Amino acid sequence: MTTVQRVKSRYIEPVKTGFRFRDLSVVILCLFIFAYSLNLFWNDLFNTINLQNVDPVGTITIRNNTVQRRLSDRVIWDRLILESPVYLGDLIRVAEMSSATLNIGGSQLDIGENTLIRIQPSADGEGVQIELSSGSVGITVTEESVNQGFRPLSLNMNGRIIETTAGTSITASASDEGTAIQVNEGSVIFTDGDTIIEMAEGEKMAQDSEGTQITLPSLVVMQPHFNANYEKSAMQGVNVSFAWNRLHFKDDDTIRLEIAADRNFSRDLSVYNNLDSSRVSLEKIMDAGNWNWRFIYEGEVMASGRFTVIEKEEPVIIQRTEPVIVAQEPAPPETIVQETPLPPPPAVLPPLSVPLNRMPASGHVFGIEQIRSARNIVFSWSGVQGANAYIVTIFRQSDAGRRQINREIVTGTNWTLSDLSILERGAFVWQVEAIYRNTYGSIERRGRQGDNYFTMDVPAPRPVQKNDPGVLYGQ
16 A cells, blocks of 8 residues: 655745845945056056156156166166156166157257166266167257256266267267267267377267277268157148268268168158268158168168158137228229248358378388487378368278377368377378368368378387396395
8 A cells, every 4th residue: 555645845935136236336346446456557557756855867858659767776667758757877778669858957868769878977976977888879968058057968888988068969879899979069078998089070989899999981970960850830841951971981982862761761762872972951841750761882871860750730820800890992902912032041061172282191101210310290281271170180000990099180281290109110091181160169061081191110119128137145
């Protein structure tokens, strides 16, 4: 017999799952915490660090793409923005396809791409010195900044110090292969250990990693300045002028200038061939953007750079007129106003001529008897029309090239070398160049160099041998 057990069923009331106000408050609180955390992260990533109770030495005036700074006592790199302050001890790093311009004591410091510098005090502690580790920089010191009491910037490249003066503009680069410094305007003092050299406008000095001077053909591009910026209006274009100085070229050598809108020189390319002078003015209307340029000689890039054209914002003038009711009168006859044409640009003067009648002539040999009787060497040449000074340079000639050993700026047509100790046995080159200097001493017009070779046929110095008398004993 089967027994059936009955189970009583129990009714379960469904739970209400409606969205309550407390749940909404929790969601809003979580969203607020997330937004606040995101804002802190954003500020930490993109905002620059400002030191408290420390006076900055300069500010960022122009920034393109990625520019970073690390404080002297920090390990974190922060991004710099416009008007960001910079301090002594800062490391500044500019990435590829980037650039920056700093205003330090009224002087302008332009930093190129792939560059690392440090801002530090000068040796006397009263100025600012830029230590260039790698990359390229440009320094422009204005007369106004010096008149206001600011010290000109100095540059340190692997222990080689470059002191600038008022009205100076230089460009410098450093890499594992060596360093290069060129003077675009004014003059500088170059110090390398015990060697002190004054460099004038249009001169360049390149050294390898061991400090040996390189005297291959090169160009000193004085215009446009390093990472120059130009403004253009919607109605007018920009006229960019190039000016350069040829070093160690032959008189009949020509170079080529290329300008393009991309780094590969394939887009919107303009080419200027067979340039043998020292200046060219572009007739092309430049659009806004970055433009790359380079000078080429025998397939090799001698100099390169970039300038930026910025679209100038034209102000919008809104004239408000009130209605005026006047009696209608006959219209006056139309007056035709003729625009006065702009004056033509100033003519570009060619380089000064090569000084002639240079003595000693090429191939001259100085023997020991001539040196003993004269005890000096007189260098002379004929005057050049339009020149008021001359640069005389002496090089040591060897298989490795030329090495400068002396340089003088004189106002006459002769110069006497009295310290013959700088000349040893071997081959030398003496060079003279006619220049024109203004009342401030800056070179406004340069000339073509004339080179003469001479030989010093004197005995090489021999070491002094000393005989050891031994030890003498008295009685």
